[in-house]
Amino acid sequence: MSNIRFQALQSVATAEEKKISGYGEKKITAIFASNVFTGRTMREHLSDEAYKSLMNSAKAGSRVDRRMADQVAAGMKSWAEERGVTHFTHWFQPLTGTTAEKHDSFFTIKSDGTAIELFDGDALIQQEPDASSFPNGGIRATFEARGYTAWDPSSPAFIMESGSGKTLCIPTIFIAYNGESLDYKAPLLKSIAALDKAAVDVCHFFDKNVSKVTATLGWEQEYFVIDEALANARPDLMMCGRTLLGHGPAKGQQLEDHYFGSIPERVYAFMQDFEQESYKLGIPLRTRHNEVAPSQFECAPIFEECNIAVDHNTLLMDVMNKVAKRHKLKALLHEKPFAGVNGSGKHNNWSLATDTGVNLLSPGKTPRTNLMFLTFFVNAIKAVHDYDDLLRGAIASANNDHRLGANEAPPAIISVYIGKYLSDVLDEVEMRVKEKFTEQDEVILKLDIHKQIPELLMDNTDRNRTSPFAFTGNKFEFRAVGSSANCASPMVVLNTIMAETLKQFKKDVDALVEKGDKKEIAVLQVLRDYISKSKKIRFEGDNYSAEWAEEAERRGLNNFKTTPEALDAFVTEKGKQLFYDNGIYSKRELEARHEIMLEDYVKKVQIEARLIGYLATNHVLPAAINYQNTLVENVRGLKEIGLDKKSYKAQLNLIEVISGHIQNVNDNVEAMLEARKKANEIADYHKRALKYCHEVKPYFDKIRYHADKLELVVDDKLWPLPKYRELLFMR
Numbered sequence: 001m002s003n004i005r006f007q008a009l010q011s012v013a014t015a016e017e018k019k020i021s022g023y024g025e026k027k028i029t030a031i032f033a034s035n036v037f038t039g040r041t042m043r044e045h046l047s048d049e050a051y052k053s054l055m056n057s058a059k060a061g062s063r064v065d066r067r068m069a070d071q072v073a074a075g076m077k078s079w080a081e082e083r084g085v086t087h088f089t090h091w092f093q094p095l096t097g098t099t100a101e102k103h104d105s106f107f108t109i110k111s112d113g114t115a116i117e118l119f120d121g122d123a124l125i126q127q128e129p130d131a132s133s134f135p136n137g138g139i140r141a142t143f144e145a146r147g148y149t150a151w152d153p154s155s156p157a158f159i160m161e162s163g164s165g166k167t168l169c170i171p172t173i174f175i176a177y178n179g180e181s182l183d184y185k186a187p188l189l190k191s192i193a194a195l196d197k198a199a200v201d202v203c204h205f206f207d208k209n210v211s212k213v214t215a216t217l218g219w220e221q222e223y224f225v226i227d228e229a230l231a232n233a234r235p236d237l238m239m240c241g242r243t244l245l246g247h248g249p250a251k252g253q254q255l256e257d258h259y260f261g262s263i264p265e266r267v268y269a270f271m272q273d274f275e276q277e278s279y280k281l282g283i284p285l286r287t288r289h290n291e292v293a294p295s296q297f298e299c300a301p302i303f304e305e306c307n308i309a310v311d312h313n314t315l316l317m318d319v320m321n322k323v324a325k326r327h328k329l330k331a332l333l334h335e336k337p338f339a340g341v342n343g344s345g346k347h348n349n350w351s352l353a354t355d356t357g358v359n360l361l362s363p364g365k366t367p368r369t370n371l372m373f374l375t376f377f378v379n380a381i382k383a384v385h386d387y388d389d390l391l392r393g394a395i396a397s398a399n400n401d402h403r404l405g406a407n408e409a410p411p412a413i414i415s416v417y418i419g420k421y422l423s424d425v426l427d428e429v430e431m432r433v434k435e436k437f438t439e440q441d442e443v444i445l446k447l448d449i450h451k452q453i454p455e456l457l458m459d460n461t462d463r464n465r466t467s468p469f470a471f472t473g474n475k476f477e478f479r480a481v482g483s484s485a486n487c488a489s490p491m492v493v494l495n496t497i498m499a500e501t502l503k504q505f506k507k508d509v510d511a512l513v514e515k516g517d518k519k520e521i522a523v524l525q526v527l528r529d530y531i532s533k534s535k536k537i538r539f540e541g542d543n544y545s546a547e548w549a550e551e552a553e554r555r556g557l558n559n560f561k562t563t564p565e566a567l568d569a570f571v572t573e574k575g576k577q578l579f580y581d582n583g584i585y586s587k588r589e590l591e592a593r594h595e596i597m598l599e600d601y602v603k604k605v606q607i608e609a610r611l612i613g614y615l616a617t618n619h620v621l622p623a624a625i626n627y628q629n630t631l632v633e634n635v636r637g638l639k640e641i642g643l644d645k646k647s648y649k650a651q652l653n654l655i656e657v658i659s660g661h662i663q664n665v666n667d668n669v670e671a672m673l674e675a676r677k678k679a680n681e682i683a684d685y686h687k688r689a690l691k692y693c694h695e696v697k698p699y700f701d702k703i704r705y706h707a708d709k710l711e712l713v714v715d716d717k718l719w720p721l722p723k724y725r726e727l728l729f730m731r
Helices: 002-013 039-045 048-060 066-082 121-125 185-203 228-232 235-240 265-280 306-326 367-386 388-394 420-434 449-460 488-514 519-533 546-555 563-571 573-581 587-640 645-680 685-696 698-713 724-729
Strands: 087-091 103-105 107-109 115-117 147-151 158-162 165-176 213-227 285-290 296-301 329-332 346-354 469-471 476-478
Touching (some): 002 213, 002 724, 039 048, 066 121, 121 147, 165 185, 185 306, 185 346, 213 306, 213 488, 235 587, 265 285, 265 296, 296 306, 306 329, 346 488, 367 519, 388 488, 420 519, 488 573, 563 573, 587 645, 587 698
Antiparallel strands (some): 087 103, 107 115, 158 165, 213 329, 346 476, 469 476
């Protein structure tokens, strides 16, 4: 097996940079969205009637008339065929964590045998993939296969190029026969609509012209890039996306010389290639750079409407994986591919924008707009305070458990960081809690936040990189999201808890107004109450410190350290009621999702358990025993020529050390297998997940410790797995 490692190393040494044809010869604007059915493209291929119908549906969320759907389908087909497209697919996001697609050709045969190209409104609006083969949490029985994908007009169709083939992709939701959602997009769209309504109602306290509020998202995608041949020589990377074994290299990230450093040429070519593909798909990538860990990188786009941003991120991850293969590279999106260096996250930058051009989380220039900013700012903090358990659950996964709380990412404790200046502003509002506001009292209304915030926030809100939920000037940054996650999961929760909090805020303000308070005074009265009640969620210090964990416990904050614990938030009565009241999930859907997420956790840990057992038994132990036999033969030979024991004391000590590690690896693998068997006997997924978490997974570290010690002493020529120094520094 060791030959595979050295063949891979030879492959890296002779790898050539792949040249990207055409990139740089055109401006980005010349290719941007060239493979997207944009508004401009629609104008060229649709009648005025069809165009207006589609635009109204996309903006207002209304259904597309079936008659208009036929016209839209004909226009899409015409546009796609001009670009060499032969097939179409409904592109959706099932709860597998990846995207899904079933391709159908435009080709069909009429009753008289004539071959034609056909794509009508029915094919555009709805398809019927097999629902029983996707995660459904018991909503669908195996024999109940029917499920539907339904067109989402708010996200534009696009053409995906793969090799020499081109496919028209139509973004859709995915639902069961009875209408239950089986994907990420359907609940996301519902949460966006719920937030829109609640936010517009509150905006009317300040501006009656606001008719729509849009949730916006700017994600930052971190990832690792390693050589494909080296990755293929690691069964754990191939099957799990992370290394289950491997001793850290002498040089990791301690010199901090990789962060923002010069991008390696081979990786640079890969970046250019996937950027070009992304631009054609309308993904507005803006930045690229080296991240902290060796071989770790990041890209980020311009902010977009939340639904489209989620689609673009899931699409980007697919594009990155495909393009990496062209360059004989492997893109690793796992949250923790390598022990001992930073893992990868996906910061979700979230804000709210009105159709009047106002960012509701950006301070205004007048007393009225300042008060509107404070209203949405405080409501966001209150939402996080009231539903921190759901936010923690939204980022919970087997992958992310390796990263959260590891002094490289925010801890499992959810808190909000807002910076000194805004803390002082909120404290000043709260200080007046015993006073009665009057119409003449304009101190708070005239706080000149706008002028001071650019300078102060640059120093204060960007300083704390340890916070899971931080205000960064005109948005909140949810930093705890994992790199492989679908952004929809945290966005559904964030949108929903904000919608619920704003609904309650409006009720509270209306109640005071009905009692005779002036509207602005009523708003301030409720705000100071919310500030006081949510104060314990605010933290300005080091979230990595042990002191914060102790302080958080004193404050009564939740600290769900593992995924099985964190996911329970979705099936509490409070959680169920929240999603049910806002029309996001039925209680049945929520229970099904809880089971799906637990099942996903169990399966991922189960796969890792199988892999680490296989690696230990089939790779590590044979190499160690082989080297041990060599040492034994060496000792035997030295004895035969008459040397005394002092002459081979080092060999004897090494044989003893190796024997100890071999025995420990073997014993822990056997114990892990036994624990796994017991866990698999448990039918209830929640109990099984806890069993895997607390009784199977702990053996991983024990096996790894002894296997990694063997890596340090076994002859390098015999070691079968590519080592960290090769994986992280050779490309």
